[in-house]
Amino acid sequence: MSAQNVPVQANVVAGRVVLARPMSLQQMDDGIVSKNVFSSYCNGIIHFINWCAVQNVDETSELLTELAKETVKDCRDPNEGESKKKHRARVKAVYMNLIRNARNSPLVIEENITPGLVMKYIASGANQQTGKALSRSSYKGKRSAIFHLLRCHNGRGPTEEYKQRIGNYWKGFGRKRSNRSPQNEDENEDGNGDSSDDEEDDRDELNEGKEAISTELYRSILKWLLEYASVDSLLAACFICLTWNLACRSNNTAKLKLSHLSWTKFDAMQINFKHTKTDVTGAEKQVKRNLYSNINEPDIDFTFLLGLYLATNFTTVQEAGYRLFPGTSDSTTKRVSRKLQEVLELHEDEVIAMGYASISDIGLHSLRKGAATYLGSLPGGPSPVAICHRCGWSTGKVLDIYFQQLQRGDEFVGRCLSLLNLMSSDFASSPAYFCPEVVDNEWMANCVKKVFPCFHHINGMQKILQRCLASMIHHHDYVARFEANHPARKSIAIFRDYNLMEHGLAALKTHKAWDTTNHISGVPPHVKELVDLAEIKDQLGSIAERIFEKVMKGVTDYFETRRIGGGELTEERLMELIQRASDSTRSEVFDRLTLQLERLVESFQQNPLRGMYVEEPTNGNAFSSTELPIDFEFPRSNTLDLWVQWNTPNREQNIPALKNVSTKSYKFLDEKQRSAGECNRSSRLQANRKGKRRESRRTASDMKILCQFIEAEARKFGFETISELNMQEAFETVAKEFGFGQEAWTTTLKAVQKLKNARKNAPAVEAEEDHN
Template structure:
């Protein structure tokens, strides 16, 4: 009563043996004695305790039956079956998915017939007429519902049914869904093969499960376990038997999703069903419509995951691309305007759906309100700017009418006078300054702050509160233009400004900034110009105006040019930072309020620029990648051009062979037509000969039967022979005449038999000739197939040549356009060269003057170099002294470490002595 490894069987095995013993009495119509029944019951209970104790010691199986299949393992096995191109895997996957969703035994799944299927609302209904717990079929036959799962196509039962029908076809001569003998055993073997594949075996090993622990009953156990667990508030039994088993997310609104269905187009759907599922019984045509919809809905998933050799791609559906596209336009999963409604849905799913819809509507409403507030803010800003502009213009006009000069009018007069005498041309930036400005402009274009961070300050001056400071100067132009180039920034506190200057290592003190020292403010501005624009103080000090010698007294402007260059550069920087009213008075006579505002703007812009450098680097890298791609495309274009030329040459070389092949194909077609006509004539003659042969065979059979009857008559007459001589003579004469007549008939039959044999020989020769003809036709068909393949290759080559011609035409057009552009650039270059010659002449004159100035500056710089050398010597001495002190410090540190080590050893020795004394005293 044990296994081969000396372990006990399960309780169900021993219970089966006991039931067999009880059944033995019933088969022999005997009644078991009560004492024997009590003894068996008592013995079985003792044996159960013995087996339980042995199992607890590890001498038996703790689990009964096969392990339940988890949802993750179920998905993994279903996906592995789906990826296999084997038809057995298509069958096994459909069988497994239906068994899981029906929570049925494998034997019940194998017995499903087409008449047991129907579609109600959004579910496939399956009836079971015979089950293990209903052997007589007396229980109410309520259907079990199977729902689609569009969120997980690998375990969708409707999609599995569609793939099965499209791959295997439908045999209306068999009533069962899975036709054939012993489909249960077939599924068991295929499942065993899948469990031994590498991906599934690795997954089972990772889970600590053996392939022998998974069987046909694992789906039923796993489905019931999955539906009845996973929540503290488990779903009711109705939901378990309905929608929950499909694997839909029970805590998401997608739990109530409808299956893929066709919204319209009844005619095209009917034609598609006849094309994809020919021979389908009428009872499951509605089921087939949803199966077809699932196939079309998941067609991208199937094309992406299934191998090209999968039998699904050999079906009629995938051979008609236009039909697929027209069907995809009519497939839907939403319930809007649909006749079917979701069933088997839990109440909380409806609440979740309503919450999701309300959240989406609220999000859209918030976005709309934000857009409205943005528009209102923009209108308020525009109105406020226009109002301030108009009031400022009116005040300026009143002041001008009164004859009192204003700051703006004085500044305009000074700038006009400087422009008349040509001084403003000295402020034109050099190449490096222009490059720095260009980079600044690039950064400024991306520095548009969001409207959400804009803050408005209130200023008090003139006995009232205002939105603008007292010293604010409005920019020229309209309010829209001014709002397009100015940016807001927060005013920093003095300690924040000083902390930022210390981080930048600007050589100024806080007292100098507080006192608005002109030199200190200029140093700070020069530091920001160098950090943001890349223009150093030495660059601004150089004279970059080539027309300086044309002035009457250029030496008078040699000192003012660097100051004006500095002013112009600082003005450009501050305008970019949002300070549009920077003027000469801020350089010559700075005030604390304006200095604070200007430094706040510079610091804000500097931080903004630092933050945007990463984006600028990313754009630069993207530009480099695009340039590399452009170069690669140009190389590819050149390679394609070479390939096109080579293909054209090959086409020219192969043209005679193609024409010759075409001629041969035409001749073969003519010969095939002649042979087809000969074959038709021979087939007609063969049919006539077969008819004549059958007639002759009937005649021979009839003659043989007559001969047999004549022999019987002869035997019968022999028995009636009498001894009368006359009668004997008469009968002999009659017999002689009969024999002569029989001989004549025999000769005639032999002639007919020879004719039949000759006809048979002719027929056999005709059959051999037909066989040779058919063989020749097969060879001709093979040659025609080869010719067609050659034609297809020529067509493909022609298509590719046409594409290459189009690309060549585009390349030539692009080349012509580039040549025109090069010609235009050459003209511009000639013009620039002429301008450059004139500029070189002016530069040579300026260079001579600069050399004179350089000789003077070198004399002055000689003294500075001597001081630098002296400072370098002093620095070397200080460094040597520091090295000596460092060596001395290192030496002292080592001495201290040695002293610490000796002290530590002495302390340990002292502690050991004390501990030893304590032990001795105790």
């Protein structure tokens, strides 16, 4: 290769192209464990070194070097004015640097760190809050941390003999720990330490980590999140649904990129993981995990939840390399975990009624445990090898090689995890899709652009977005039952104007595997056999009914011919009976209608303060004069959602564009009480205002300030007028310029106000600088 063709990142050495900045040995050492694992090991090493510092040993058995002793002394107490949090961060940073350089500057005297000393330290560990013994995994974490410390000192870790000695101690430690009585430390004469008067609640010792979640609670959590009516809850619902369907760790879900998603099959979306905890090198990144839609249960239908998330949570244009859940993996998992705990606390009584001892036993890892438990408990379900492949567990070196391409088994696993009923024909259902022979491609492209404005341009995402759109239209009746101020009903174009989805409803199709030529994957043969048996049963039942009807007809004809039973049932008699029955029914319906009208009049009399306006017809779309609905609320979502509601009417809920609404028209909101959902979502705000709403005129003013700022900035980029046709492009231009993200519009407003104040004070600052 000539020097002119050498890439910028490479050099030419001895006629060969080599990397300009190859990986260093220190980077290789640091890459032995991940960043998060090293951070966890560092915590354990700090505890071990501090424990060694207080052990009484003679001079010939010193455990720590002088460097370690000085570090322990310097880091023991916080500096003047230093908070506990900053002190812990400083100490950890010091030790992390020392551990990385331990081969050159040792912290411990390696030959004195004997297996007995290590096990003595491990056995002394206790929970800092309860004072009880730690869990098995916590003790194993301490052992792993010390092994890593030795690896950092000698570059190879403990010897095989060292590990064997530790292993022997570990067996005895584990057996004695499991038989040890918390209330009676002395062993009984039989050596088992069994105490008959031990009445302490030890349920926490029976579980290792978080408890597996049941399908009942999984369904309930997603239902509660959808009812919560916030964009954060839609993000959490999508995250939890994907984690369950993938049976993966939450960290893997948080690291998904848009480029990891594909839909090349007719009925399944595939996801690739770049690397996992058990595959840190990415050797199995080509393995695809199949996800299937459950068209019968919208709460757990991943295409429906993914569509709601993509349509409501993004304000700026995305690219294929961007993450599905923006932010770091740690921040995303913490965000979802907080929302999960918030929902569980609101429904704690219902969770306890399902059999759980405490909501603290439930976390994001409960999803992975629950999914694997569910798969393993299905009679006639997926094979153990397919389950292991789905969960990323090794089946041994030999079996991993021979069972590597178990794609058909993973398809069956995917259908099971979507919670399609394995004993029903519904298990062979296709996802909702638009029939190619019926759908108008121009309508579909336009609708995808309106519903998913931040994603429609990404290559490879088109089919995913089309399936999500089809699922959302398929479940439109379910969305209509959301509260009026739900982000899905306020922000998504097809639910703001149902006329947009009319053509989609006509082109929407779903079918079973045996009713189509399209290949439906992951369906075992016994499902069709069950359907055939059910059909035979129905036919037998209908045959019996027809025989019964013919026999009874013959008997009736015989009785009528012979005049048996008296009282002839003539045509006039039948008409008389029908007339009498309809009269009573008509009277009952009239009474009920009168009662409902009286209640409606009473309701309007109790709510006299409501705004009245007329929406001017634009582009031929007339909007009739209307009142703000009684259940109207200000937008609570992100800036894009506010911008859409500011510029376009919600024809489905009869709400005009908010820019045409006067401030006085919102006044009726001041008289309304907060709903239970609002109080739960803003308990801190409620406490600050003593349960009162913020004045509507203030909120209306805030919306006007923010939207007028966006309009003014858009004009600088050539958008003279804002309409439904160009409002999305105008917003994207301004958002890119000022870095608007997924935050709530109230947060964006604060940033805009700071910017406006800075612009206002800029001339004075410049004048002062010139003067100086």
